[in-house]
């Protein structure tokens with residue numbers, strides 16, 4: 081199972097199946113809005129602010 085780190089709190093997030101690049105989720109630990117920007121390996125970046 082793919083695991084990535086929250087960029088805010090470094091919590092290890094387990095990626096659910098079907099999560100796609102560009103999808104925004106909430107970190108289960110700190111609640112930050114994070115976006116998956118790469119799939120292999122999975123990388124999240126903060127997606128809190130909209131331009």
Ligand SMILES: [Zn+2]
Nearest residue numbers: 086089107110
């Ligand atoms: Zn977090």
